[in-house]
Amino acid sequence: MSAGDHRRVCLLTGAGGKLGTYFCRHFADRYDVAAVYRYNRPAVAAQDQYALDPLRASEPLPDNGHPVFAIQADLNYESECERIVDATLSRFDRIDLLVNAAAASTWAPMLGNNRLLASASTQLETNVIAPLRLSAIAARRFWQGRDEENRLHNRNVVNVSSVAGLRLYPRAGQSVYAASKAALNHLTGHMAEEFAAVGVRVNGTAANSFPALVSVERAARAITDLDEGSLNGSLVVVDGDQDEVIELRPFVAPARDRTHA
Amino acid sequence: MTAEAAGRPAPPVPASSYLICTTPRTGSYVLCEALRRTGIAGNPNEYFSGGYQQYWTPRWGTRGYPAFLKRVTRIGTTPNGVFGVKVHAMQFEHFVRQVAGKPTVPMAERRALLERWFPEPRYIWLRRENRLRQGISYARAVQTKIWWDADEAPGPYDTPRPEALAFNRDLIERSIAQMRQWDAKWGRYFEAHRVDPLVLSYEELVSDTEGALRRVIALLGLELPSDFQLPPSQFRRQSDAITEKWLARYEAESSPNGSAAGAGGSAAGAGGRPARSPRTGSEARSAADLGAFLASRRWWVCTTPFRHLRADRVFGPELYEWMAADFRDRLGQGLFARDLPGYDAAALTVTAANAGAFSIFASPGWRDLIAAILAPDSTREVNVSLHHHAVGSLSGAPHNDLNPGYFIDDDGSEDIIVADQAVCSYRSGTTPEQRPVVERVRSVAVIYYVANPDGYPGWGGATGLYARVSDPVDRPMAAVPPINNSLVAFECTPFSFHSFMTNPRFERNCMVMWLHRSKEEVVRRWGGHSIVGW
Numbered sequence: 155m156s157a158g159d160h161r162r163v164c165l166l167t168g169a170g171g172k173l174g175t176y177f178c179r180h181f182a183d184r185y186d187v188a189a190v191y192r193y194n195r196p197a198v199a200a201q202d203q204y205a206l207d208p209l210r211a212s213e214p215l216p217d218n219g220h221p222v223f224a225i226q227a228d229l230n231y232e233s234e235c236e237r238i239v240d241a242t243l244s245r246f247d248r249i250d251l252l253v254n255a256a257a258a259s260t261w262a263p264m265l266g267n268n269r270l271l272a273s274a275s276t277q278l279e280t281n282v283i284a285p286l287r288l289s290a291i292a293a294r295r296f297w298q299g300r301d302e303e304n305r306l307h308n309r310n311v312v313n314v315s316s317v318a319g320l321r322l323y324p325r326a327g328q329s330v331y332a333a334s335k336a337a338l339n340h341l342t343g344h345m346a347e348e349f350a351a352v353g354v355r356v357n358g359t360a361a362n363s364f365p366a367l368v369s370v371e372r373a374a375r376a377i378t379d380l381d382e383g384s385l386n387g388s389l390v391v392v393d394g395d396q397d398e399v400i401e402l403r404p405f406v407a408p409a410r411d412r413t414h415a
Numbered sequence: 416m417t418a419e420a421a422g423r424p425a426p427p428v429p430a431s432s433y434l435i436c437t438t439p440r441t442g443s444y445v446l447c448e449a450l451r452r453t454g455i456a457g458n459p460n461e462y463f464s465g466g467y468q469q470y471w472t473p474r475w476g477t478r479g480y481p482a483f484l485k486r487v488t489r490i491g492t493t494p495n496g497v498f499g500v501k502v503h504a505m506q507f508e509h510f511v512r513q514v515a516g517k518p519t520v521p522m523a524e525r526r527a528l529l530e531r532w533f534p535e536p537r538y539i540w541l542r543r544e545n546r547l548r549q550g551i552s553y554a555r556a557v558q559t560k561i562w563w564d565a566d567e568a569p570g571p572y573d574t575p576r577p578e579a580l581a582f583n584r585d586l587i588e589r590s591i592a593q594m595r596q597w598d599a600k601w602g603r604y605f606e607a608h609r610v611d612p613l614v615l616s617y618e619e620l621v622s623d624t625e626g627a628l629r630r631v632i633a634l635l636g637l638e639l640p641s642d643f644q645l646p647p648s649q650f651r652r653q654s655d656a657i658t659e660k661w662l663a664r665y666e667a668e669s670s671p672n673g674s675a676a677g678a679g680g681s682a683a684g685a686g687g688r689p690a691r692s693p694r695t696g697s698e699a700r701s702a703a704d705l706g707a708f709l710a711s712r713r714w715w716v717c718t719t720p721f722r723h724l725r726a727d728r729v730f731g732p733e734l735y736e737w738m739a740a741d742f743r744d745r746l747g748q749g750l751f752a753r754d755l756p757g758y759d760a761a762a763l764t765v766t767a768a769n770a771g772a773f774s775i776f777a778s779p780g781w782r783d784l785i786a787a788i789l790a791p792d793s794t795r796e797v798n799v800s801l802h803h804h805a806v807g808s809l810s811g812a813p814h815n816d817l818n819p820g821y822f823i824d825d826d827g828s829e830d831i832i833v834a835d836q837a838v839c840s841y842r843s844g845t846t847p848e849q850r851p852v853v854e855r856v857r858s859v860a861v862i863y864y865v866a867n868p869d870g871y872p873g874w875g876g877a878t879g880l881y882a883r884v885s886d887p888v889d890r891p892m893a894a895v896p897p898i899n900n901s902l903v904a905f906e907c908t909p910f911s912f913h914s915f916m917t918n919p920r921f922e923r924n925c926m927v928m929w930l931h932r933s934k935e936e937v938v939r940r941w942g943g944h945s946i947v948g949w
Contacts, residue, residue: 194894
């Protein structure tokens with residue numbers, strides 16, 4: 155079977171956000187999407203959701219043409235992540251693309267109130283641990299032992315990061331959020347190195363504020379470009395006039411140094 | 416002669432700065448005056464306006480914008496190094512264009528240009544909740560060139576033209592639209608640059624100036640002396656009998672049939688009402704009549720955790736803005752009451768007599784529309800109310816709304832019957848005139864978000880939807896955030912568990928309405944025990 159013979163299966167977290175909703179709305183005709191959300195449902199057709207015209211409620215609408223498979227779950231629980239992967243595999247039999255787009259974001263100063271501290275664990279859990287957990291479970295449940303098949307189908311993970319993980323924006327109160335995204339970038343590099351063993355590529359995207367400074371379309375397109383391409387261990391920075399690619403893998407220490415780490 | 420040459424200390428260089436980001440007619444001069452009087456919070460003024468630059472450049476003898484800005488930083492900075500500026504959105508664009516030396520400056524570059532001159536800026540977003548009053552005030556000032564009433568002019572000014580004052584509805588509406596655009600510019604700047612501004616309102620400022628001042632001082636990390644007392648402002652309130660007259664005339668011209676809306680419904684139309692007929696939707700006899708008012712024709716039916724309906728951009732901007740202004744007016748007039756036991760909100764019942772901008776919800780067309788999708792067996796009786804959750808209101812607990820409601824039994828009428836406490840107690844069925852009543856049970860709940868702060872979805876105040884009554888309120892299966900002009904609606908069944916979720920940062924406002932069905936039908940479906948009494 156060639157890679158082009160079937161619709162690709164995408165497991166997408168953060169489906170209720172701007173990026174996730176855009177992805178579901180515009181790419182559900184290309185992908186079978188398992189759309190994971192926590193509270194905010196994406197306004198797209200799903201197995202348990204459909205659009206109607208309030209004045210012509212019985213008439214069919216084109217919006218309902220490519221329903222996603224919506225999964226309500228809390229990524230901060232391992233059992234929930236296992237349920238997500240199992241549900242996706244039960245529904246579609248495979249996972250070709252895993253997009254870790256769920257994010258927790260609380261911007262507050264370190265001094266002055268307790269909002270930042272109260273949110274710190276959740277931000278780190280959602281932005282760093284959850285992508286690790288979900289990717290590892292997907293590998294354990296499906297990708298391991300299928301090295302050749304994974305390569306043939308160009309299977310891959312895209313971790314959605316932020317320019318905040320690369321740059322320090324003063325007085326934005328982004329300390330923990332930025333730290334979590336920086337950690338996610340580093341995790342992506344390590345994941346790329348380790349998942350190569352099972353034939354799964356791992357990359358990241360880091361977009362500036364969307365839709366204010368870059369379009370949501372562009373941020374989403376970066377994900378599909380990575381899915382269609384061959385990059386591994388890279389971070390695509392979506393900012394300015396054109397995307398920039400940062401290699402994460404060269405940061406891997408040379409073999410001779412590792413015994414001293 | 417320089418300050419040093421004259422033996423005076425050198426002018427301070429700003430170590431930190433702040434911007435009062437605002438629109439005209441928000442009381443910004445009052446806030447600037449209060450900040451100046453502390454002696455530690457800079458000397459804020461409209462330094463970035465073209466008019467200010469034009470007036471002072473020849474008087475200071477400065478050449479070029481950098482020289483002008485150097486002078487401004489000296490004037491605007493207090494000895495502790497704090498610089499303040501009051502700035503409108505268009506003035507800010509003028510500033511960044513001058514600093515960048517090019518006619519257009521991308522949003523992404525603006526913050527860096529600001530920080531080149533003013534380090535560590537902090538932002539106060541000063542807004543006015545009542546757009547209609549702001550529009551009237553602006554229209555008056557534009558006509559008369561009288562921008563303030565004070566003993567000492569805070570800045571350069573044009574020759575006053577008090578004789579030019581004349582009611583001009585078109586000018587008021589354009590003024591309102593302009594204010595909205597300028598505020599939106601600030602919103603985009605904050606979003607683009609990840610700024611979390613301190614939000615103050617004109618209404619808050621005029622009712623408690625010292626309280627507002629102290630919030631700004633805290634933002635700046637400063638401390639006022641323990642014995643600090645704010646002297647009375649030199650600015651006198653400009654709103655007067657003419658303002659009230661214009662307000663009444665604007666409302667009267669906005670209401671159906673050219674007369675003012677009913678008793679409680681001061682129908683303040685921020686953007687005016689829809690020009691099409693039926694103008695408010697109240698005359699919509701059928702769902703088809705609502706076509707002129709609906710913005711989005713894509714609503715979503717979702718079955719998780721129970722069947723419910725969601726819609727964004729429900730109504731067109733004119734009707735929405737009118738509702739938002741009407742809501743604010745009623746809230747400002749103190750018409751809401753905290754009379755709902757176990758529910759941490761203030762509420763106001765909307766009746767047929769005071770429906771104002773909300774009359775569309777009491778129309779047969781709206782009832783038919785919602786009933787057709789969620790509960791076709793709904794009867795003619797509806798209950799409509801406005802709810803206000805102050806910041807920090809307590810979360811509720813999951814409940815299903817399968818409650819009874821009593822109405823006057825008016826068999827002869829085919830009209831919609833709107834609950835009215837003055838005629839019949841909704842909860843007990845008592846009537847002052849001993850009229851016959853009928854007991855119904857709620858069939859559909861509709862929550863329509865209106866008059867909430869813009870641009871901050873996800874910061875609390877959502878409606879949580881739950882699979883079980885025992886679910887923790889902060890762990891819903893779905894949550895519908897309070898995004899203006901959106902709604903969530905569902906059939907009231909024994910399983911329609913939902914709750915208000917706390918709003919730690921912003922107030923939360925909505926219209927809530929219920930459709931009803933016969934008690935017999937509810938008993939037939941789910942048994943009499945399912946009805947949750949009051």
